[in-house]
Amino acid sequence: xxxxxxxxxxxxxxxxxxxxxxxxxxxxxxxxxxxxxxxxxxxxxxxxxxxxxxxxxxxxxxxxxxxxxxxxxxxxxxxxxxxxxxxxxxxxxxxxxxxxxxxxxxxxxxxxxxxxxxxxxxxxxxxxxxxxxxxxxxxxxxxxxxxxxxxxxxxxxxxxxxxxxxxxxxxxxxxxxxxxxxxxxxxxxxxxxxxxxxxxxxxxxxxxxxxxxxxxxxxxxxxxxxxxxxxxxxxxxxxxxxxxxxxxxxxxxxxxxxxxxxxxxxxxxxxxxxxxxxxxxxxxxxxxxxxxxxxxxxxxxxxxxxxxxxxxxxxxxxxxxxxxxxxxxxxxxxxxxxxxxxxxxxxxxxxxxxxxxxxxxxxxxxxxxxxxxxxxxxxxxxxxxxxxxxxxxxxxxxxxxxx
Amino acid sequence: xxxxxxxxxxxxxxxxxxxxxxxxxxxxxxxxxxxxxxxxxxxxxxxxxxxxxxxxxxxxxxxxxxxxxxxxxxxxxxxxxxxxxxxxxxxxxxxxxxxxxxxxxxxxxxxxxxxxxxxxxxxxxxxxxxxxxxxxxxxxxxxxxxxxxxxxxxxxxxxxxxxxxxxxxxxxxxxxxxxxxxxxxxxxxxxxxxxxxxxxxxxxxxxxxxxxxxxxxxxxxxxxxxxxxxxxxxxxxxxxxxxxxxxxxxxxxxxxxxxxxxxxxxxxxxxxxxxxxxxxxxxxxxxxxxxxxxxxxxxxxxxxxxxxxxxxxxxxxxxxxxxxxxxxxxxxxxxxxxxxxxxxxxxxxxxxxxxxxxxxxxxxxxxxxxxxxxxxxxxxxxxxxxxxxxxxxxxxxxxxxxx
Numbered sequence: 178x179x180x181x182x183x184x185x186x187x188x189x190x191x192x193x194x195x196x197x198x199x200x201x202x203x204x205x206x207x208x209x210x211x212x213x214x215x216x217x218x219x220x221x222x223x224x225x226x227x228x229x230x231x232x233x234x235x236x237x238x239x240x241x242x243x244x245x246x247x248x249x250x251x252x253x254x255x256x257x258x259x260x261x262x263x264x265x266x267x268x269x270x271x272x273x274x275x276x277x278x279x280x281x282x283x284x285x286x287x288x289x290x291x292x293x294x295x296x297x298x299x300x301x302x303x304x305x306x307x308x309x310x311x312x313x314x315x316x317x318x319x320x321x322x323x324x325x326x327x328x329x330x331x332x333x334x335x336x337x338x339x340x341x342x343x344x345x346x347x348x349x350x351x352x353x354x355x356x357x358x359x360x361x362x363x364x365x366x367x368x369x370x371x372x373x374x375x376x377x378x379x380x381x382x383x384x385x386x387x388x389x390x391x392x393x394x395x396x397x398x399x400x401x402x403x404x405x406x407x408x409x410x411x412x413x414x415x416x417x418x419x420x421x422x423x424x425x426x427x428x429x430x431x432x433x434x435x436x437x438x439x440x441x442x443x444x445x446x447x448x449x450x451x452x453x454x455x456x457x458x459x460x461x462x463x464x465x466x467x468x469x470x471x472x473x474x475x476x477x478x479x480x481x482x483x484x485x486x487x488x489x490x491x492x493x494x495x496x497x498x499x500x501x502x503x504x505x506x507x508x509x510x511x512x513x514x515x516x517x518x519x520x521x522x523x524x525x526x527x528x529x530x531x532x533x534x535x536x537x538x539x540x541x542x543x544x545x546x547x548x549x550x551x552x553x554x555x556x557x558x559x560x561x562x563x564x565x566x567x568x569x570x571x572x573x574x575x576x577x578x579x580x
Numbered sequence: 581x582x583x584x585x586x587x588x589x590x591x592x593x594x595x596x597x598x599x600x601x602x603x604x605x606x607x608x609x610x611x612x613x614x615x616x617x618x619x620x621x622x623x624x625x626x627x628x629x630x631x632x633x634x635x636x637x638x639x640x641x642x643x644x645x646x647x648x649x650x651x652x653x654x655x656x657x658x659x660x661x662x663x664x665x666x667x668x669x670x671x672x673x674x675x676x677x678x679x680x681x682x683x684x685x686x687x688x689x690x691x692x693x694x695x696x697x698x699x700x701x702x703x704x705x706x707x708x709x710x711x712x713x714x715x716x717x718x719x720x721x722x723x724x725x726x727x728x729x730x731x732x733x734x735x736x737x738x739x740x741x742x743x744x745x746x747x748x749x750x751x752x753x754x755x756x757x758x759x760x761x762x763x764x765x766x767x768x769x770x771x772x773x774x775x776x777x778x779x780x781x782x783x784x785x786x787x788x789x790x791x792x793x794x795x796x797x798x799x800x801x802x803x804x805x806x807x808x809x810x811x812x813x814x815x816x817x818x819x820x821x822x823x824x825x826x827x828x829x830x831x832x833x834x835x836x837x838x839x840x841x842x843x844x845x846x847x848x849x850x851x852x853x854x855x856x857x858x859x860x861x862x863x864x865x866x867x868x869x870x871x872x873x874x875x876x877x878x879x880x881x882x883x884x885x886x887x888x889x890x891x892x893x894x895x896x897x898x899x900x901x902x903x904x905x906x907x908x909x910x911x912x913x914x915x916x917x918x919x920x921x922x923x924x925x926x927x928x929x930x931x932x933x934x935x936x937x938x939x940x941x942x943x944x945x946x947x948x949x950x951x952x953x954x955x956x957x958x959x960x961x962x963x964x965x966x967x968x969x970x971x972x973x974x975x976x977x978x979x980x981x982x983x
């Protein structure tokens with residue numbers, strides 16, 4: 178419960194960070210408004226904002242409110258002055274995006290689908306592509322990477338990856354920690370997604386949010402009262418390996434009946450193949466087979482029933498999230514979320530049945546609503562959050578005598 | 581991610597709180613050591629410690645290290661100068677304890693076993709007993725109460741109580757918020773227990789700890805990087821209502837296959853009755869029937885097998901805790917923990933089988949090791965933590981010009 182050391186220098190950085198974050202979340206604000214919100218003196222605000230303007234991180238806008246006698250200049254965060262790269266590692270899907278600090282996607286590229294044997298070549302390909310982006314754009318200040326969990330952050334490796342075991346041999350820290358001219362930050366995919374909801378999703382207002390990733394894997398990121406839940410080794414919120422049937426099928430992780438085995442896109446693809454409802458589904462990627470099914474929903478009873486049976490398990494996962502974490506909002510994202518309303522309808526029905534009204538009625542379940550995939554945005558959010566929290570580690574202050 | 585307002589006054593309180601907590605956790609320390617640990621200037625330390633000595637919260641000890649040329653006076657927290665009352669509400673069990681700030685139990689009383697119909701009279705009885713303690717001891721500064729979850733903290737009521745529904749009609753805030761001369765703080769039982777592990781258990785060194793309550797109910801309290809996980813309404817970490825079999829037996833909460841139905845003391849009592857292994861068990865309390873079984877472990881194969889089947893479910897709960905929260909330490913407490921080593925052996929075996937080595941080998945599973953029941957200590961810890969964090973809300977400072 179002891180707070181981190183509040184030395185003079187770290188107080189100055191904390192105050193810079195708080196001003197930047199306030200401008201990021203609230204938009205254009207006056208110095209007086211910032212002073213009130215953060216409980217800082219007008220003198221301190223004047224000094225810190227002068228530093229931040231000098232560093233190019235914020236700038237002045239015109240007169241804010243037009244009240245004649247009290248001139249009130251607005252301040253805004255220069256979100257597009259600095260950029261970050263996000264890299265999403267799914268199992269077969271690798272995406273690279275360039276974002277500004279506001280989470281706006283400026284460019285994105287998807288690598289060719291990855292197989293177990295392609296992993297080493299893919300790792301090199303990512304280096305080449307990221308370096309090309311860095312060479313082209315000097316405004317890029319950091320790289321965020323989002324990888325499937327359970328990711329052991331100090332070791333730099335993923336402890337277990339169902340249905341694509343080759344990723345377990347990769348050490349992400351060894352590969353990327355010193356590979357680029359800017360720093361690299363690595364986070365579990367769904368946790369990165371939760372950070373993206375918090376930083377970039379205008380429909381997420383709470384600081385108790387879950388990002389529930391239902392794609393090739395099943396993952397969860399959880400922000401409780403504004404802080405990400407990490408666990409001792411960064412392996413918390415591994416909902417995909419929580420059992421929903423302790424006597425169920427064995428999983429590669431050692432457990433039985435893991436949620437991930439019931440409602441991943443990999444499983445839906447297998448069900449589609451078995452039912453033969455999508456022509457040529459066997460040769461499609463998991464994502465494409467699922468999308469082909471989603472396109473038939475509402476027109477084909479067999480497809481509806483097949484999807485509903487799978488979505489029910491997504492709902493059981495939501496019930497688990499509520500009992501374990503009691504978030505205010507659960508944003509569902511990744512491949513399964515592309516089904517849209519039919520997914521929401523089933524999930525909400527399961528939650529109504531399985532959760533006490535006091536909680537089911539106060540938990541909002543929605544689809545991730547970001548301009549890019551939540552994990553890709555999340556990778557960028559991991560880098561952007563570092564910038565917002567420690568601006569001087571990325572941009573040198575001219576006059577740091579502490580405020 | 582924005583930190584709370586750091587005004588002049590709250591900075592002073594924060595620094596007082598940090599010094600108190602450091603002395604609470606580290607024992608006797610010199611001013612120089614405190615300054616180093618907290619990153620404060622010697623001048624600030626001198627001023628704040630003078631205030632705290634003046635308030636009677638800390639005092640000086642003799643020369644610390646005996647180095648001739650550098651006199652170094654020790655400072656210690658006056659843990660026994662102030663006392664707190666803890667009240668544990670289980671289903672049939674109500675206990676009241678008086679503790680010092682170090683978690684040492686000074687006196688305890690257990691009320692007669694409570695039945696559904698006795699609840700209103702019991703609530704009055706608690707008031708009478710607590711007021712008698714307050715009248716007798718002016719050094720009591722706060723009361724903590726620990727109640728079964730899911731406890732909705734803003735409403736003041738428990739959302740669902742399996743096997744003893746009468747508690748759902750109690751509004752704890754209405755009953756107790758203004759009932760005494762000192763403030764009352766109410767927390768979910770297992771969360772209070774986690775706080776007690778953190779504040780009072782010398783074998784708990786990590787700030788990533790779980791307290792896993794397996795008694796008349798099944799509960800969990802979780803501290804992640806030093807902060808309790810609460811959820812939006814205080815209903816997070818309700819492990820007792822997470823399903824371990826989505827097609828299992830229906831629970832009063834609406835869910836199916838809730839963990840609590842498989843490994844509570846209520847269930848063990850029923851199994852004991854059905855097996856007829858403890859004479860007269862039907863007329864015993866849940867706790868006494870369980871204890872009678874524990875006394876036979878190692879001498880009676882039928883009892884061993886019956887207990888092992890139940891302890892396996894406690895182990896499934898541990899696997900769930902690891903996948904959901906990745907704590908460094910899990911302390912198991914309450915009635916089932918009284919079984920001791922046989923419980924630990926089974927639970928550790930289940931975890932070894934069901935959890936990847938990277939996590940099972942780094943998660944320590946132990947029994948709660950406190951001088952009193954973890955929930956009762958926890959109730960006291962809830963009050964003590966408030967004192968350690970906001971000392972001036974309990975004791976008036978003489979000279980508060982901010983440091």
